Amino acid sequence: MGASEGRAGAAGKDGDGRLGRRALLVGGAAAAVGSAVLARQELSRLWWRLPGVDRPRVAGAVDFRGARWVGASPANYRRADRPDDYRVDRVVVHVTQGGYASAVKVFQDPAHGAAAHYIVREDGQVTQLIRELDVAFHAGDREYNERSVGIEHEGFVTDASSFTDAMYTASARLTAAVCGRYGMPVDREHIIGHVEVPGTDHTDPGPHWDWDRYLELVRREARRPRRGGAA
Numbered sequence: 319m320g321a322s323e324g325r326a327g328a329a330g331k332d333g334d335g336r337l338g339r340r341a342l343l344v345g346g347a348a349a350a351v352g353s354a355v356l357a358r359q360e361l362s363r364l365w366w367r368l369p370g371v372d373r374p375r376v377a378g379a380v381d382f383r384g385a386r387w388v389g390a391s392p393a394n395y396r397r398a399d400r401p402d403d404y405r406v407d408r409v410v411v412h413v414t415q416g417g418y419a420s421a422v423k424v425f426q427d428p429a430h431g432a433a434a435h436y437i438v439r440e441d442g443q444v445t446q447l448i449r450e451l452d453v454a455f456h457a458g459d460r461e462y463n464e465r466s467v468g469i470e471h472e473g474f475v476t477d478a479s480s481f482t483d484a485m486y487t488a489s490a491r492l493t494a495a496v497c498g499r500y501g502m503p504v505d506r507e508h509i510i511g512h513v514e515v516p517g518t519d520h521t522d523p524g525p526h527w528d529w530d531r532y533l534e535l536v537r538r539e540a541r542r543p544r545r546g547g548a549a
């Protein structure tokens with residue numbers, strides 16, 4: 319979990335060049351699909367390639383198929399248009415230091431000042447609290463918040479039994495989908511622990527998190543035929 323951070327001044331980084339590139343991407347995707355109706359359906363599914371103004375913001379929509387939506391307090395994230403305004407090139411792995419229900423509760427508390435995009439429960443249930451479009455305050459560092467997707471895992475850094483098979487599998491599936499979505503390599507440079515965020519005093523996910531096993535699972539999921547990170 320992360321400390322709170324300032325939320326002022328979300329300076330856009332878009333230039334004309336980027337608009338041109340985006341228009342090309344969208345045009346290309348549309349041309350590849352036969353009819354206008356199909357194109358629209360396909361485009362709404364490929365939201366991360368759309369210019370911000372056209373991105374669907376449907377209440378309760380999730381970015382990972384099968385995730386349950388429980389919205390975090392808007393005080394715990396900043397609305398954005400990623401990956402257009404900020405490039406997404408990191409997954410940050412966290413451990414909640416508590417149960418799933420209490421983590422959800424604090425992320426819904428506007429006074430908490432922090433929340434992650436996702437929580438993976440001990441039984442593998444994935445809950446999304448913040449759209450990947452938006453900047454969640456989970457890393458305790460503004461730049462890392464802007465560039466990353468934060469995934470919490472129910473449990474305690476000191477308790478190896480927190481990290482169940484079901485949790486590893488579900489989390490790896492989620493991380494593989496995120497990596498696929500943003501063209502992120504599956505490696506330890508791009509998939510990091512909160513402990514590795516510069517300047518942090520947090521230790522999660524801790525010594526019991528099995529990085530070798532996790533990366534192997536993510537690679538395996540990434541090789542599977544696309545079942546959709548997009549929901």
Ligand SMILES: [Zn+2]
Nearest residue numbers: 319412512522
């Ligand atoms: Zn953390």
